[in-house]
Amino acid sequence: MKPCTRKSPRRDAERGTHRSYVLRNTVDVNQEVLRQIREIKRGVVEIYSEEELVKRVEQSARTGKPLRVKLGLDPSTSDIHIGHGVPLRKLRTFQDLGHQAVLIVGDFTALIGDPSERNATRPMLTREQIERNVGTYVEQAGKIVDARKLEIRYNSEWLAPMDFRAVIELCSKMTVARMLERDYFAKRFKEGSPISIHEFFYPLMQGWDSVMIEADIELGGQDQTFNLLVGRDLMREKGREAQICVTLPLLVGLDGVNKMSKSLGNYIGVTDEPKMMFGKAMSIPDNLMRNYFELATGLPLEEIDKMLRAETHPRAAKARLAGEIVRGFWGEEAARAASKAFDEKFREHKMPDEMREHRLAPESLRDGKVWLVKLLVDLGFAPSNSEARRKISQGAVTVYSGSEEGTKFTEENLAVNDGMVLRVGKKKEHVRLRLK
Numbered sequence: 001m002k003p004c005t006r007k008s009p010r011r012d013a014e015r016g017t018h019r020s021y022v023l024r025n026t027v028d029v030n031q032e033v034l035r036q037i038r039e040i041k042r043g044v045v046e047i048y049s050e051e052e053l054v055k056r057v058e059q060s061a062r063t064g065k066p067l068r069v070k071l072g073l074d075p076s077t078s079d080i081h082i083g084h085g086v087p088l089r090k091l092r093t094f095q096d097l098g099h100q101a102v103l104i105v106g107d108f109t110a111l112i113g114d115p116s117e118r119n120a121t122r123p124m125l126t127r128e129q130i131e132r133n134v135g136t137y138v139e140q141a142g143k144i145v146d147a148r149k150l151e152i153r154y155n156s157e158w159l160a161p162m163d164f165r166a167v168i169e170l171c172s173k174m175t176v177a178r179m180l181e182r183d184y185f186a187k188r189f190k191e192g193s194p195i196s197i198h199e200f201f202y203p204l205m206q207g208w209d210s211v212m213i214e215a216d217i218e219l220g221g222q223d224q225t226f227n228l229l230v231g232r233d234l235m236r237e238k239g240r241e242a243q244i245c246v247t248l249p250l251l252v253g254l255d256g257v258n259k260m261s262k263s264l265g266n267y268i269g270v271t272d273e274p275k276m277m278f279g280k281a282m283s284i285p286d287n288l289m290r291n292y293f294e295l296a297t298g299l300p301l302e303e304i305d306k307m308l309r310a311e312t313h314p315r316a317a318k319a320r321l322a323g324e325i326v327r328g329f330w331g332e333e334a335a336r337a338a339s340k341a342f343d344e345k346f347r348e349h350k351m352p353d354e355m356r357e358h359r360l361a362p363e364s365l366r367d368g369k370v371w372l373v374k375l376l377v378d379l380g381f382a383p384s385n386s387e388a389r390r391k392i393s394q395g396a397v398t399v400y401s402g403s404e405e406g407t408k409f410t411e412e413n414l415a416v417n418d419g420m421v422l423r424v425g426k427k428k429e430h431v432r433l434r435l436k
Helices: 010-012 031-041 048-065 085-096 128-140 164-171 183-189 196-213 222-237 274-281 286-296 301-307 315-332 332-347 372-379 386-392
Strands: 046-048 069-073 102-103 150-155 217-221 242-246 356-359 369-371 397-400 413-415 423-425 431-435
Touching: 031 085, 046 048, 046 222, 048 274, 069 085, 069 150, 069 196, 085 102, 085 274, 085 286, 102 128, 102 196, 164 196, 196 222, 217 372, 222 315, 222 423, 274 315, 274 332, 286 301, 301 397, 315 332, 332 413, 356 372, 369 372, 372 386, 372 423, 413 431
Parallel strands: 069 102, 069 217, 102 150, 217 242, 356 431
Antiparallel strands: 046 242, 369 413, 397 423, 423 431
């Protein structure tokens, strides 16, 4: 086996660089290949490497042999959200282009858990928890990909039978120094936070999945870059053509700050009812609309550009976005019904399109909550703290969260989402809360 002399992009990848790749004019590809590359590149962060991707797609078009495109999902929770849907949508793109989608259900890797973007060891799941989650994962993924053309594999098929000798041999392909190239491992090591040896196994296990299913391409979030590149190296070690790695952005949640996460409550679930899904989408911060249009809908980029021009009112654009998200999971009729229900609850309740906005400084929040008493005084809804407390206790504060009709709020600490609206008493003025 010839040694690889190409400089590894790993260090640049771990910094989370965002580059816009452009096809080189010297690459001679026919229109079909060019069309495929443009579809594949939509919303992509990095490709390792694009030259290889072009060659592989060109070869597939010439021979008629579809590429094997891998996506791994660990059943770490019982449900998935539209953030998980970003790589699933890209997998569907490859299906629509005529390639073979391979969904790896990480029923064995979930026993360890990927420590990506975590500051501490992730708790291991029990076999019973994993089995409960697997069923819903596959079913919900079928809302995005074409399940009839999907190859589903469970990595316990090849990982569970490995004996200790095989595990040691696999571990010999990786050094500790190499592992510490991962930013979050390096950070934890520098801080003196514990790193368990078993956490180092995860990239090797994910990479071995690629070897076993002979992947041509692997998809993953940009936080998965290191793991995907390990797969390339292991395939080279076995004398096979290395997979191409395609990384995708992490969808920011409804709070406008953190990655979409069920545990943070800033998510849109793929099984949310249409009305709830529409309402949640209407609370997406304005500055994230382009991301959601591009990553969570199938609208052409030209149409998205037109939709987000200055002359289009933000509410109209957001309503279109919410409708497209619901339509993708529930169909046209459900999207229309959800839009109508939203208008009946909010527009007919005199929710104004234009309103004053108040930005909350980070220091005013504790665990995502704001002291409502001081906030009412700052907003001019009460002259003093005692008067603010009285209004709160009397149910004079109405909160509009975006996913339901305004509700009375009677506690002093309010969990804030970006875009949440407040109204106090009989005043007609509404104030939209924004997170800095």
